[in-house]
Amino acid sequence: MSPLDSPIPYFPVNDFGPAMKGMVIGGVGIVHVFLAQFAIGGGAMLLYFERLAQTKARSANADRAASPEAMRSSIEPNARRFVDGFFPVLVLVSFVLGALTGVAIWFTTIEVGARTIGLMIDRFHWLWAVEWVCFSVEVCAGYAFYRCGKQLSDATRLKLLALYAVASWLSLFFINGILSWQLTPGDDPTGGVWQGFFNASFWPSLGFRTIVALALGALAACVVINTMDLTRDERAALIRRAARLATPMVAMPILGVWYFAVIPADSRQWILGGSIAMTMFVGIAGGASLLIGAYVVIGLVVKRLYVSGATATLLVALAFGATAAGEFVREGARKPYTVRNVLYSTSITPAEVAGLRVHGATAGDPYPLRDADRYPNDQLKRGALVERALCDACHTMHGANALADLASTWTDEQLRMNIAKLQKTKGFMPPFAGNADDVEAIVQLMKWEIAGAPPQWPTTDDPKQHALIARWLDEAPP
């Protein structure tokens, strides 16, 4: 039988050793988000500084490439040096690496949750294609400015940078709608595409990401300005200009409250105390953003302080930490779904769970175990198949978020009941998508692993236990 014949799409499952899959996608995703947002903020920064360079200079030298004399009459004499200096290279590198890590995200998402990315492609492929068009314009404009910027007239420079900035922000606009849909798809996840795109968390999320992009651009600019061969006063003047683009950070608390208000109540509950790990990460993201925002607004803009290259680099690192923590929370808040009410983190739809409760979690799984010889009996082999199908997306057996560690102190009865009533054991777990034999098989597998995987292990076959597990499953319907 071809794996394509299975009505539920089963995909081959890869193991990443002690790393849980969330760490793999998180590692790639956070780097990509950081680079991509910097490329967007960097574009806005270049446009702003070019505008500064041409203000007043234009009257002295209209429509021609600005001469050094004309530049000296600009309201910000060194702005042009910044625009033509190291910063465009940084932006260029970030958007090339951003593109490559974007491709990496696609491949990694397939590794971690092929069905989820497939669902998103099905739903939003045309808008994803629009995002690609925007990104293509961004890349062409960026390269053109990098290659020919110094030879262009003032007006053309401004147009090219405006095109870059707008195209890069539009790519954020479109990808934001697709990503925010995962958590707040609305009452009808299969409804019109624009209804899904402009979902409840679209606007606060877009506002937040835009502000983060501007702040990253400003902070990176402060680092670059410190490397320029200027006097301290000249650098201070440029830093004050750059810092202005980070001042929208003052709106972050409002957007944060708005975001929390529109996400599902249970997700909000996990974030605000229900899950201490998520609460701590929210605290880290919020605290780091507060520190950066306060430093920029109070220190640089109001008090007109100077920021050294070392401090600016530290702020960029802090911003990376805030981005990482924020992305962790955004991903975690979707539990137990990858697309709310549509697909569980196990890549099973709510409608499919009922069928799997009858026929078993792995009855249709066409892929055999890679290490079947490791298991002493068929029940453990079945347990390994169930673990691969239902647990492996978020857990490992002995590594990160390990099943063996989580359940090592549980009694046999606890194991059976907690797994059978999984969504009642912990609210961010999906319902168990298998039958009583599957529950017993994975219970035995976990006990065997906790015991150190001995070469002999008895098979259990107690009708009373089976009936009890079946009753618990019935008490926790999908």
Place this chain on the structure above:
Amino acid sequence: MIQFLYLATLGLHAVFVGYVAAGTVYVAVQAVRHADDPIADATRVRLPFMLGVGITAGVAPLLFVQLLHQRRFYTANLLLGPRWMAVVPALVVGFYALYVVKQLPRWRVAAAIVGSACFAFVAWSWSELHDLMLADARWAEIYAAGERTFIGAGVAARFATFAGGMATLFAAAACWQSHGPARRLAAIALAGRALSIGGGAWLVARGFDATAAGATWPIVLVVATVADIAAWAVLAATPRRDGALTAATATGVVVLAAALVVREGPRLALVEPDHPLAAGAGGAVAFAIAAILGTLAIAWIVRTVRTVQE
């Protein structure tokens, strides 16, 4: 519509990555020979940009293939697993190697060889993935064995076919761009065509059905290839004839289009039926508008750059 967009964007992607892959090999060969070569000089400068655009252009076919062959594409990705994902670090290394080739003469030979190896690895991996997508009867067995490579019957032949195509694409682009010796580029183009023909014949001998998309396309491919070879032969004999280069370019475009259709032929019958969500997904009008505006914007950028360069 999706199939057309897939093929069109794949063709666009092929032009850029063909230039990069074959161009890097050419630069590597000339660097090893320590040759003072205007073609290599011009190519070195353009390679990073061409790779950036090539990767960007590659995102679109990557998107559309996930609609046409979702389960096959994802399964092949997963079966090759981390070995498949190695294409991303290979591209990163290759990209920076191109900058080293461009900026640091001292490291040029090593960087060009590293870049060539990276791009060859990526091209080979795509050939492997393509064949593995079609081998669904063997997926379970491959998974159980934990194999991370798929040396199917057609992988080497497929790779040879496209490597030849890349060489010809590079020759055509370089001919338009540089003032170097067109005779040498014509020789590269003809060698590329020979390699493609050999690879194609090998594929057919291995059971590839060239007529799966209809009997017309292989005929178009053969006729266009013959015309293309003739145009390049004229260019090799009389290198200053712009008409021959225009003809070679025109026939090259037809060869590329026909080759892509013939390549996809066996997969046409395997295109997945519309998924419920995909069938009802809106946004096509938004894409059409964006495509028009984006094309206009890019055309303006190209015109601006050309004006400056002239």
